Amino acid sequence: MADPREGVTPDGLIVTGAHRDRVPSAYEPVLAYVLGRVAPEVSVHVYGSVANGTATVPTSDVDLLTIGLPVADASALGAEASAAFAEVCRGVEIAAVSSDDYTGEGDEAYGNRVFLRHYCAHLTGPDQGAGLPGFPADARAARGFNGDIERSLRRWRAALGRDDPSDLSRRIARKSLLALAGLVSVHDGTWTTDRSAAVARWSEIEPVRAPELARLRTLCDSAGASADETEALLAAGGLIETIVARFAAEIGLWQP
The missing domain is CATH 1.20.120 (Four Helix Bundle (Hemerythrin (Met), subunit A))
Structure with missing residues (x-):
């Protein structure tokens, strides 16, 4: 479902509805299940409809972004959580990236930072997006x-x-x-x-x-x-x- 809060601020910055406080209560057990199975040094963020509060049970996915979790572990945990919460969501999708994916001046790294800053709500672990500024809604972000x-x-x-x-x-x-x-x-x-x-x-x-x-x-x-x-x-x-x-x-x- 579309995020009704997505758009541009008066000073030209991207704005979205992604925020930890907007996660519907129905999905809290799903998040707790995943967070209880990752190491403290792994960063976990939620994004998509669950993060902006527009998700609906049981047809929405729970989309998670992890920084520092091995890809194989993310895939296995996503499948496990999907089976455990089949009545709550369509699936639990867990993306696995590294801190290096956010460094440098290349377009891909820039896009990753924009996404982390504006579309992800931090759940646990080091918050790599905490110090990021708001990003302009412009061609570089696109x-x-x-x-x-x-x-x-x-x-x-x-x-x-x-x-x-x-x-x-x-x-x-x-x-x-x-x-x-x-x-x-x-x-x-x-x-x-x-x-x-x-x-x-x-x-x-x-x-x-x-x-x-x-x-x-x-x-x-x-x-x-x-x-x-x-x-x-x-x-x-x-x-x-x-x-x-x-x-x-x-x-x-x-x-x-």
């Missing part, structure tokens, strides 16, 4: 979030015929519409990561694309597309390639 969209396109094309088309098409739709939200943000001088809002606004900007965009939004949460439709999404000159080209021209891509 590039930090989705400047890897061209790399993603290459990966998706390489995955055709190998990955399950339903899963692949959902990944394509979700990432591409986040990039589109960045385009909307820069085009309108606003800030959003909401896919539905991005589709609605870009359908006004380019009405000819409206049916394709509506279908892409449907794919985000549906059973996915067939192999033929997935291949068509990635065709040269198609919608996804057009979004990538527009993003590269107006916002820019991550540099090697």
